[in-house]
Amino acid sequence: MKPYKVILSGGGTGGHIYPAIAIAREIEKRYPNTEFLFVGAKDRMEMEKVPKAGYNIEGLWISGIQRKISLENLKFPFKLISSLWKSNKILKRFQPDVVIGTGGFASGPLLKRATSKKIPALIQEQNSYAGITNKLLSKNVQKICVAYDEMHRFFPKDKIIKTGNPVRNDLLTITNKRAEALSIYELSPDKKTLLVIGGSLGARAVNELISKQLDFFTSHEVQILWQTGKLYYEQYKHLASKHVKIMAYIDQMDMAYAAADIIISRAGASSVSELCIVGKATVFIPSPNVAEDHQTKNALAITEKNAAILLRQTELDAKFQTELKNLIQDKERREALGTAIKKLALPDATQDIVDEVEKLLKNNA
Missing domain, CATH: 3.40.50.2000 (Glycogen Phosphorylase B;)
Known part of the structure; x- marks a missing residue:
């Protein structure tokens, strides 16, 4: 069987980066020949942390919308178009078997393009109040892994799996x-x-x-x-x-x-x-x-x-x-x-998330 190819996308903060790295390590443990590519925002901490963990990463020109009035917000449409275009190129070149999003604005363009191409996709939401990127992506991904109850307030109920968040x-x-x-x-x-x-x-x-x-x-x-x-x-x-x-x-x-x-x-x-x-x-x-x-x-x-x-x-x-x-x-x-x-701990979160990734890989084989 040819090695799997997996893209993980997310970033902006450690809370989005470290879960992605933990998921990659668990996939690698099960399938040592897997080829990984991370996609993040080119000026954020993932560009340093991911290579330090031993994985390749490509950066998009993307950032979140500022909550206060800002000139930076005027650039957002151009950043979005640029990031969607580059995401398209990455997907065409890398040909992933599955795409995983761990939240943050960096994951938006990549998963949007991936789902439009019918590439199997899963997102992981760490917080009890879902982020805007994951809410937008939830309609088109196959699975949504969450850490809290009552997340059907934000996501389609039939896609939700309560796994918890990956920890070291x-x-x-x-x-x-x-x-x-x-x-x-x-x-x-x-x-x-x-x-x-x-x-x-x-x-x-x-x-x-x-x-x-x-x-x-x-x-x-x-x-x-x-x-x-x-x-x-x-x-x-x-x-x-x-x-x-x-x-x-x-x-x-x-x-x-x-x-x-x-x-x-x-x-x-x-x-x-x-x-x-x-x-x-x-x-x-x-x-x-x-x-x-x-x-x-x-x-x-x-x-x-x-x-x-x-x-x-x-x-x-x-x-x-x-x-x-x-x-x-x-x-x-x-x-x-x-x-x-x-008593509220979910210590098997990483394994449970990768179980869901595995199902997507096998269903798409």
């Missing part, structure tokens, strides 16, 4: 890594550990909050492992101390999670899925500056099941210290939250 495999085995993790980060086993993560670029509001609350944490004998994001590291690195470890980016996330007693995080889809796997007491501070306020909706899907705490940015001054003090002092509450969030 090393997170499945953090249970016995605490002592090793504390040693790696030179943290004390006698103090509670707070892990702060705001995404790979960082979250300004979260960083400002933590910097203002350092005395509060010191007074409660809490040590901090703090990922500032690369945009903010220089601004905050002077605050590092024996009990405050500050990093631009954490490479060994399994170890960071293993060390943590409490986690403060944004509520991007990938982060939420990882935190369900990890099963630790979590405080979500969603970014309000994202399309359709989808991070708040992601967090609500967890907190409505009493599996995490939601603090909106507007509530931080009034509620932060009270909520954190309760968590720090109440071990049973921490354990209850950890148990509840772990």
